[in-house]
Amino acid sequence: MLGLRKKLSDPHQEGDGSRINSMRLALIFMLCVAPCFGQGVVQLQGGASSFSGNGGGLVIYGPNSETHFSAGVINNHFAYSAAENFMFHDWEIGVGDNQFAITGGQFYLSAPVRGISLTRKRPYACRNDVRIPTARRVAIAGYTGKRCRGDSLYVFAGAVGSVVSSPFFYGIQQAHLGAGLGYKRELTRHFTVGTIQAWTRLKRTSLEEADFKTNHFEIKGQGGWLENNLQLSGNASAAWNHLGMNAGRSTYVFSTQQPGFVIPVSRITVNNFGVFGGYSHFSGSASVFQSNLNTGESLNLGARFGWFQVQASKYNSGKTSSKLLTITEHSMHWSLSQYITRSNGSTSVNFGAGYVSNRFTAQVGYNVLYFPLLPQAQAFQKVLSVTLGFRFKSTSLSATTVVNPQAKNQWQVGGDDYASTPLRMPAIPGASNDARRLPSR
Amino acid sequence: MKILILAAISFVGVVASAQTVGPVFLEGKIGKKPFKGQFLVENSTVHPMPVVIEAKQLQAVDGKPVFGALLPGTVVSLKDSSAVVSPRSSRVFDYEVRCEKNCVVTFLAGMSGGKNPQGINIRLWLMSSAFLCSDSAKNCRTRTKKAMGLE
Numbered sequence: 001m002l003g004l005r006k007k008l009s010d011p012h013q014e015g016d017g018s019r020i021n022s023m024r025l026a027l028i029f030m031l032c033v034a035p036c037f038g039q040g041v042v043q044l045q046g047g048a049s050s051f052s053g054n055g056g057g058l059v060i061y062g063p064n065s066e067t068h069f070s071a072g073v074i075n076n077h078f079a080y081s082a083a084e085n086f087m088f089h090d091w092e093i094g095v096g097d098n099q100f101a102i103t104g105g106q107f108y109l110s111a112p113v114r115g116i117s118l119t120r121k122r123p124y125a126c127r128n129d130v131r132i133p134t135a136r137r138v139a140i141a142g143y144t145g146k147r148c149r150g151d152s153l154y155v156f157a158g159a160v161g162s163v164v165s166s167p168f169f170y171g172i173q174q175a176h177l178g179a180g181l182g183y184k185r186e187l188t189r190h191f192t193v194g195t196i197q198a199w200t201r202l203k204r205t206s207l208e209e210a211d212f213k214t215n216h217f218e219i220k221g222q223g224g225w226l227e228n229n230l231q232l233s234g235n236a237s238a239a240w241n242h243l244g245m246n247a248g249r250s251t252y253v254f255s256t257q258q259p260g261f262v263i264p265v266s267r268i269t270v271n272n273f274g275v276f277g278g279y280s281h282f283s284g285s286a287s288v289f290q291s292n293l294n295t296g297e298s299l300n301l302g303a304r305f306g307w308f309q310v311q312a313s314k315y316n317s318g319k320t321s322s323k324l325l326t327i328t329e330h331s332m333h334w335s336l337s338q339y340i341t342r343s344n345g346s347t348s349v350n351f352g353a354g355y356v357s358n359r360f361t362a363q364v365g366y367n368v369l370y371f372p373l374l375p376q377a378q379a380f381q382k383v384l385s386v387t388l389g390f391r392f393k394s395t396s397l398s399a400t401t402v403v404n405p406q407a408k409n410q411w412q413v414g415g416d417d418y419a420s421t422p423l424r425m426p427a428i429p430g431a432s433n434d435a436r437r438l439p440s441r
Numbered sequence: 442m443k444i445l446i447l448a449a450i451s452f453v454g455v456v457a458s459a460q461t462v463g464p465v466f467l468e469g470k471i472g473k474k475p476f477k478g479q480f481l482v483e484n485s486t487v488h489p490m491p492v493v494i495e496a497k498q499l500q501a502v503d504g505k506p507v508f509g510a511l512l513p514g515t516v517v518s519l520k521d522s523s524a525v526v527s528p529r530s531s532r533v534f535d536y537e538v539r540c541e542k543n544c545v546v547t548f549l550a551g552m553s554g555g556k557n558p559q560g561i562n563i564r565l566w567l568m569s570s571a572f573l574c575s576d577s578a579k580n581c582r583t584r585t586k587k588a589m590g591l592e
């Protein structure tokens with residue numbers, strides 16, 4: 001003990017002790033500041049197509065974040081995107097290129113943003129508010145009532161533009177500065193109000209909504225400007241176990257794209273009513289809609305007995321009408337379908353077959369389709385569609401054919417793979433480990 | 442020592458994962474042919490996930506549910522009893538069940554969940570059950586549970 005005291009009192013040893021202390025402090029500082037590292041997983045995806053561009057991308061799943069890169073060529077234009085997504089406390093944060101979307105009632109605002117986007121969702125929950133007297137606050141103490149809260153907040157800011165996308169990649173073009181927010185608050189368990197506000201150089205969005213919902217009934221209304229166009233909408237619905245119905249009315253006023261001015265040039269009001277039900281093996285639905293441009297109705301009846309399913313549908317819209325009879329047989333891995341279509345006086349028979357297993361998927365269909373863009377004499381065309389899929393370990397490959405509106409067959413092939421990387425991926429300081437619950441794109 | 446503990450806490454990451462098994466139950470009628478069913482195991486993580494399947498039969502002992510080995514008279518055939526489910530994908534397991542009288546066969550899907558910070562292996566068990574009745578498949582689950590005194 002004396003020896004230790006002697007050592008500590010030695011001026012040379014004091015110098016070593018301070019050096020050790022400073023090294024310790026430096027190590028603690030590095031642990032706090034330097035990012036942690038963990039094993040990462042890389043998802044590679046890519047594909048080629050005769051109609052939707054060629055490209056690919058990768059997603060790096062780090063210890064608490066996701067890093068996205070994608071690039072490709074579509075219509076002879078190069079497009080790319082890069083984004084980092086992570087969770088910070090309750091906030092879902094996206095930095096870089098994100099296809100941000102805010103929904104409110106029937107309205108949907110899509111904002112491809114190159115900047116930052118934040119999302120926070122808090123489910124509706126109640127708690128008892130009990131205040132404890134403190135030295136500063138002695139007026140109110142004890143139980144003061146039940147406090148309930150539930151809300152969701154969406155914020156974005158940066159360069160907002162139009163999105164160029166294909167199944168393999170996406171990019172943002174013609175971007176200009178913009179920002180916006182959406183906030184939805186559950187005032188009670190049955191009543192919700194919300195607002196969407198967004199600004200860009202040319203377009204402005206300001207929407208308000210209210211929603212009242214009980215077990216069987218729901219009434220909601222929205223109104224405001226969606227990208228400079230005035231829109232008003234109301235909807236009421238009722239639903240029970242075997243029967244449901246809805247009715248709604250929407251008004252859209254379209255304006256020219258003048259910044260700061262709203263000039264109505266066209267006004268459309270749509271009324272719609274629908275009823276649907278199902279009991280035991282049978283189901284059915286009917287709906288009508290009416291507007292100052294067009295009117296229409298649809299009727300749908302179906303029945304299902306084990307592996308056998310039959311459905312009959314009828315659509316009328318203005319002067320056009322079509323009838324459809326579909327028969328489907330479904331077993332564990334196999335499915336067969338046949339349907340007869342009668343549209344504008346012409347009848348066609350179509351059939352297809354499919355096989356689905358854990359390793360292999362195949363679907364072949366032979367259809368006669370109506371192409372409204374072709375001359376009337378060639379409007380009905382026979383189409384063979386094929387879809388093939390193959391999965392081996394972490395790798396999946398798919399090939400499919402698609403018919404374009406000019407009745408020409410197009411093809412598309414793609415695939416993706418997951419691989420663990422030997423590299424240690426850096427972690428974002430302060431971010432939570434819940435990044436994996438981010439929605440995959 | 443404190444620094445080592447701090448370093449260990451900093452480097453040990455807990456991966457939030459959510460595996461899914463569905464459907465939770467199927468109802469069928471006992472016939473001449475065995476009852477054919479299937480359930481799906483979904484891996485929502487970005488790592489390959491080994492899965493093992495075990496078939497158990499549910500019985501009521503003194504009004505309490507007990508999972509035990511298959512009883513005599515119950516025949517279960519599983520096409521695959523184990524698999525490695527690829528990242529962010531799913532796998533379907535097909536099975537056939539034959540019973541002489543009303544029965545409940547439960548398929549336990551055991552999924553490896555990695556290790557906890559103390560190094561102990563964690564395995565998650567999720568189940569899909571087949572309720573078979575001799576008279577009709579409709580409401581077989583409710584009737585079986587009532588007969589077993591579980592409701």
